[in-house]
Amino acid sequence: MASTLKGEKTIPTRHAYGETLVELGKLNDRVVVFEADISKSTQTYRFAEAFPDRFFNVGVAEQNMMAMAAGAAICGKIAFVSTYAVFGSMRACEQMRTSVAYPKLNVNIAVSHAGLTAYDDGVTHQAIEDLGIVRSIPNMTVVQPCDAPSTRKAVMAAAKIDGPVYLRLTRIGMPILYDAGPDFEIGKAIRLRRGNDVTIVAIGDMVFQALDAAEQLAIEGIGVDLLDMHTIKPLDQEALLESVMRTGAVVTAEDHNVVGGLGSAVAETLGEHRPTPMTRIGLQDTFAESGAYDDLLRHYGMDARHIIEAARKVMGRKK
Amino acid sequence: MNREGAEVTTVAGAESSDIVRNLTRWTRLLRYDTLRMISNADSGHPGGCMSMAEILTCLYFEVMRVDPRRPDWADRDRFILSKGHGAPILYAALARKGFFPVEELKSLRKIGSFLHGHPDISAPGVDMTTGCLGQGLSAGVGMALAGRHDRRDYRVFVVIGCGEMNEGQLWEGAASASHFHLDQITVVLDYNKLQFDGAVDEVCAPGDVRGRWQSLGWNVLEIDGHDIPQILGSLRQANECRGKPTIIIAHTIKGKGVDFMENAFLWHSLMDNGLLTKYVERMQHELNSDPDRFYAQCLW
Numbered sequence: 242m243a244s245t246l247k248g249e250k251t252i253p254t255r256h257a258y259g260e261t262l263v264e265l266g267k268l269n270d271r272v273v274v275f276e277a278d279i280s281k282s283t284q285t286y287r288f289a290e291a292f293p294d295r296f297f298n299v300g301v302a303e304q305n306m307m308a309m310a311a312g313a314a315i316c317g318k319i320a321f322v323s324t325y326a327v328f329g330s331m332r333a334c335e336q337m338r339t340s341v342a343y344p345k346l347n348v349n350i351a352v353s354h355a356g357l358t359a360y361d362d363g364v365t366h367q368a369i370e371d372l373g374i375v376r377s378i379p380n381m382t383v384v385q386p387c388d389a390p391s392t393r394k395a396v397m398a399a400a401k402i403d404g405p406v407y408l409r410l411t412r413i414g415m416p417i418l419y420d421a422g423p424d425f426e427i428g429k430a431i432r433l434r435r436g437n438d439v440t441i442v443a444i445g446d447m448v449f450q451a452l453d454a455a456e457q458l459a460i461e462g463i464g465v466d467l468l469d470m471h472t473i474k475p476l477d478q479e480a481l482l483e484s485v486m487r488t489g490a491v492v493t494a495e496d497h498n499v500v501g502g503l504g505s506a507v508a509e510t511l512g513e514h515r516p517t518p519m520t521r522i523g524l525q526d527t528f529a530e531s532g533a534y535d536d537l538l539r540h541y542g543m544d545a546r547h548i549i550e551a552a553r554k555v556m557g558r559k560k
Numbered sequence: 561m562n563r564e565g566a567e568v569t570t571v572a573g574a575e576s577s578d579i580v581r582n583l584t585r586w587t588r589l590l591r592y593d594t595l596r597m598i599s600n601a602d603s604g605h606p607g608g609c610m611s612m613a614e615i616l617t618c619l620y621f622e623v624m625r626v627d628p629r630r631p632d633w634a635d636r637d638r639f640i641l642s643k644g645h646g647a648p649i650l651y652a653a654l655a656r657k658g659f660f661p662v663e664e665l666k667s668l669r670k671i672g673s674f675l676h677g678h679p680d681i682s683a684p685g686v687d688m689t690t691g692c693l694g695q696g697l698s699a700g701v702g703m704a705l706a707g708r709h710d711r712r713d714y715r716v717f718v719v720i721g722c723g724e725m726n727e728g729q730l731w732e733g734a735a736s737a738s739h740f741h742l743d744q745i746t747v748v749l750d751y752n753k754l755q756f757d758g759a760v761d762e763v764c765a766p767g768d769v770r771g772r773w774q775s776l777g778w779n780v781l782e783i784d785g786h787d788i789p790q791i792l793g794s795l796r797q798a799n800e801c802r803g804k805p806t807i808i809i810a811h812t813i814k815g816k817g818v819d820f821m822e823n824a825f826l827w828h829s830l831m832d833n834g835l836l837t838k839y840v841e842r843m844q845h846e847l848n849s850d851p852d853r854f855y856a857q858c859l860w
Contacts, residue, residue: 305729313702
């Protein structure tokens with residue numbers, strides 16, 4: 242059983258992305274990478290050093306970059322586009338929608354600084370709307386792995402998907418959860434704990450808050466069924482429904498606005514197939530601010546303590 | 561011509577009269593097809609189709625290396641209609657070239673057809689989905705980079721509209737094409753001076769168009785966009801230019817060839833289908849009775 246590894250080494254998932262790109266580049270010479278002047282941050286500089294003829298820095302021009310990647314992909318390349326989530330999902334949104342998703346091209350949009358993991362850069366760099374935006378575009382696959390090993394597998398898998406993948410990455414370091422863990426498969430949730438009292442569905446960095454919460458709830462005798470829902474689209478409805486049939490109550494946890502993201506996706510499924518009492522942990526339709534990551538999670542009601550409270554409350558609403 | 565950028569680059573027309581006569585025929589036919597399609601669909605953008613009729617004819621029927629039997633041929637020249645609302649005349653050119661039956665032109669904008677309101681890659685011969693302005697050149701840059709990496713010698717042609725110069729992304733793409741020295745890219749600016757809401761200079765003046773491209777490092781040619789020898793000459797010069805991309809500023813007339821449509825910005829979109837339908841009928845009659853029997857065989 243996996244658990245959080247406090248005090249141990251952490252790795253930002255963007256680092257895992259940058260390293261995996263180089264491996265991917267060695268395996269397949271069709272892989273090309275587009276970058277918008279932040280290669281030291283997105284970690285694509287590693288690919289640039291290894292494969293200078295397949296790396297294109299377009300400058301601070303994300304819209305141009307997105308459509309360029311579409312042009313390369315339509316000529317047979319496996320394109321990766323790297324920037325921050327704010328720019329990848331919003332500045333270049335219509336380019337992603339019309340030039341990439343509509344013709345269903347193999348353009349993989351790998352974006353760092355997901356949600357509050359951008360912490361002290363402030364609201365301008367904290368993408369809290371992207372999952373909702375990107376998820377609403379047809380043909381998109383949307384993934385946020387929680388740690389470095391699963392990011393590595395997600396990058397490899399994204400390249401093989403014949404269509405666009407939005408890959409959401411963290412600025413800050415994440416503990417290693419899946420060192421020798423289960424096989425990572427896009428579209429398949431990973432059950433981290435099995436329990437029959439309450440389901441917690443988490444994505445990305447919030448998986449670690451959820452793990453903390455589940456451990457503490459276990460001490461109280463509350464059995465948490467914990468799902469790492471790394472793929473928000475297509476959502477693993479089967480795993481979700483199987484879990485809530487046993488537990489009858491759900492908490493979702495995402496580093497994102499509660500509008501449009503994981504909470505919404507789960508609510509859509511449950512609303513149609515099995516209405517279940519639920520609570521959504523995330524930003525409560527508000528912008529955050531600059532600050533330390535842990536301080537922000539606490540202040541905006543997204544840390545383990547708030548997940549624990551939400552779990553207790555939602556269990557009280559079971560029918 | 562003067563590549564350093566003097567007043568106007570004149571492009572000599574050294575084409576044989578046979579080639580020009582042949583292209584003139586196709587141009588006339590594409591205009592008919594396009595107007596017939598728009599009239600039939602009761603929707604579309606005729607003005608900007610008419611202004612680029614000669615340009616598309618020269619590209620598809622003389623300059624571009626394409627094979628309608630192999631629409632996915634890896635070495636084909638690529639064409640991107642960045643001003644995607646001009647889709648009908650692109651579809652007409654593709655149909656007449658043989659990418660799909662002319663009969664399909666009747667299905668423009670209808671459910672189940674691959675001839676969508678704006679071009680989509682599901683139509684045979686359409687190389688890039690377009691219609692949201694400003695993106696075509698960026699996609700062309702990506703195609704050219706892919707081709708260079710694959711050591712293929714295909715060229716990438718992008719037709720842009722003048723209203724499109726309002727879009728910031730166009731200039732991002734222009735800078736990239738030059739930065740990466742993509743001499744396989746040729747942009748043709750269909751400079752008809754009108755956009756949806758009125759004159760380009762009144763809606764948002766583009767400034768020194770020639771200077772803007774030159775300052776970004778482009779080879780700039782300037783021609784009369786309805787003069788077939790000039791179009792062919794400029795496209796050939798563009799193909800020969802090394803180290804930088806070329807833009808051909810083609811001065812055109814919106815609605816060219818249709819008396820009530822010429823220079824009338826309201827005909828950017830279909831304004832009066834009664835009027836257009838009567839015009840198409842008259843055009844059909846004229847083509848049918850033309851001594852050149854080529855036209856009569858092509859009517860639909």
